[in-house]
Amino acid sequence: MLRLTWIELFLRSIPELFVIVWGIHVLSRERLNIVNYVFSSLILGILTFFVRWLPIYFGVHMIINIVLIVSIMIIAGVPTIKAVCSTLIMFFILSLSEFINMLILNLLKIDTKFQFLNPVKKCVLCSPSLIITVMFIIAVYYLYNKEYLKRYNNLGTNERI
Template identity: 45%
Template sequence: MFKLTCIDFFFRTIPETFILIYGMHIIAQKPVNLYKYILSSLILSILIFFIRKLPIYFGVHTDICIMLTIIIVAFIKDIPLIKNVLGTFLLYFMLSLSETINMLLLDGLNINTDISVLQPLTRCIYGIPSLITFIISVIILRFILKNKRVIPNYF
């Protein structure tokens, strides 16, 4: 089991949830209400921190985080449920893809990526490329949705 430290919380979880919630705004094509944006991001970050403290296997926490993201976005953001669920799964897929690319890059450079033996600050430094990749993919998603009508407005 992987435990989240305070360093991981401040340098990885909080920025990741801010990007995730911003991506939900992009997919729902709703303007950002700064108060609700910060509130929902911080609530989700704190909940993820406590979920990581639970004695559950690595991977189960991701499923719980996905469900909590859907619930928080549904109640705080007033985004329709269909867009909420689709957006959450798309953004978590993009996050997983960026982390996979980062792991392949680090493996290609022969860097030890075993998170159980790495120091928290080293883990955060090794995670910066995946965070940057996630930011870039959300910006590309924004560009695509702004210039093309990819997601029909049926719901």
């Protein structure tokens, strides 16, 4: 069982789901409705909090969370295939950024036995992975927009809409 505290819910889980939902919208190239974005991120944060309290094996909670996120994204209007692919890519990116964060913490000789840390210190030590994820999403967003502008500028003057 991977219990979260209320502090971890507000300092890590909800901000992480705001980033994941935003990343899914960027990767799927779907428009972001702010009301749906905030509502779905908060709902997913609370659902993730309670899924972590379930008496299940490690890793099963991740599968349940992926299914919940895909379901909420489909309800929010993201097409099914895009929702599934973007969610899996976002989980891979988040895992990769957490690996990079652990690598950096180990290089700096910072103790990474998180189960013994207090929740605030745990959230502070894990926040660089969220920052790495945000930087990746911003990079993808600008690459997508650069590609769009390049295609738009290559159209003839009478072909523009």
